[in-house]
Amino acid sequence: MRIAVLSGKGGTGKTLVSVNLAAVAKSSTYIDCDVEEPNGHLFFKPKEIVEEEISVKIPKVDEGLCNGCRKCVDFCKFNALAYIKDKLIVFEDICHFCGGCILLCPQKALAEKEKVIGKVRTGTSDGVSVYTGILNTGEPSGVPIIKKLLDGNKTKTNKMTFIDCPPGSACIVMESIKDADYCVLVAEPTLFGVHNLNMVYELAKLFNKPFGVVLNKCIGGQNPSEEFCIEKNIKILGRIPFDSEFGTLNSNAEIAVRESEKYQRMFSSLLETVKKEVHHETTSNP
């Protein structure tokens, strides 16, 4: 069972919800797909760390063979190649590693070269398997790291898997939710929150994923996100109140359910609701 946690807006509590759900679920898997700013590992502080470098295949020029025909330059849709002053230059940072230039070169002057863009770090924390993707700073795309993270965990088990997604709704988020069985959308009670909730709501619908909403930072009074859920008839999975004890635990990267009975109960009940929903969805819409 693979559950993706997403939000559109940043800072609404994706990591908070996915970390605490994975921790109450016990023997579960937590995958941090927010490879640009991974934070789940700061909470889990996993042990028995194994690291694997992730690289992509980019072109390398053999200047002796290149005759300056510029077929590769004309082909590259990303403008990652240029022929300047009798020399072919590869702009590694904008290369999308499609491999087209290498296929096309009549002189066989281009070959593949591995370029490390980040890593996947694996460890365990009190029964939870923790997978973290980390993109190197300055690298534009973490998609290959996310692919690696999710492909490596594809085996269908009964183990619950929680996927902590990046913010936004672009390619990197789509990659993260592609194989999820269910999406948990985390929303905060602000005008910005509801506007971005609407976006991931559209995204989940576009990908035909069943979903429900967790309302975070509930302070009583007006909650535009709650009103949105009621209006669109979206299942509200739970409400997390705004309280300073919880906030402090979270800002110190402590896992609330491991620190206090109260939060243990809150997230157990949320987990049960999520499980029920997933079960309901998979039996009624297999």
Added chain:
Amino acid sequence: MKQLLILSGKGGTGKTTIASAFIKLSKAKAYADCDVDAPNLHLITKQNAKPKKTDYYGLPKAEINSKLCIKCDQCRQNCRFDAVLADEKYTVDSFACEGCGVCEIVCPIGAITLKVAVAGELMLYESEEEVFSTAQLKMGSGTSGMLVTEVKKQMKSAADGVEFAIIDGSPGIGCPVIASLSGVDMVLIVAEPSVSGISDMERIINTAAKFGIKAAICINKFDTNIQNTNKIENFCKEHGLAFMGRIPFDSYAVAAINNGKTIVDIDCASGEAVKAVYNKTINYLFERETEK
């Protein structure tokens, strides 16, 4: 045009709240929202005029003509993005397709063509007083970095001769952030005093440094964790980073935003604090420039 970019690494630290306050305080004649996959600045900078809308074309998408296709499988084998699906018919998963054109060149019978695709919408609000450039990436599209570049280009060409511009950025450190960094004069990083916030702040500082952009830090909701606030300030001192000030957590700020107002439109503690941060930031931006 001097450009101030507001970033944070971590999401939800208050980029848009602070950007909108700065826009108000500076009476900015030009500003832009580069968070193209979750834009929010337009919700709070009230626009009277209707925007000029332009379709944004990202990279094209491949299409397989199944009448011509001989199922040789070359396209699927050569696609690095797993975008070719081989069922009864060969089709392209348009979400996975990056428009690189490899399938088109390997197809032996010319059954594949690249078709242009709308990937978002650019919006330009223009009035006597100001220019506001923003965009919305189409749900599920890639190429957000290219759209960010278009948003900035649109602002610059509409606000020709304007001296100062404020740009609201997106969270993360990847392609849209890198695209937003290009050509700006300074980045203000809005940090949050949490362990996650500190980790993310360090990564965005490194990213800005890689591209040679000068950076300064301010802390939002500083009183939610004083220990971590002190850690951030010490980090700035140790690394010689300019510190622009602290802004407190303020429930009035949430109320202001929910009513479509900036935090300097109402009388509140966060609004007062942001004024001090603004003054310091502007001095830092222009002072350093004169030194050069």
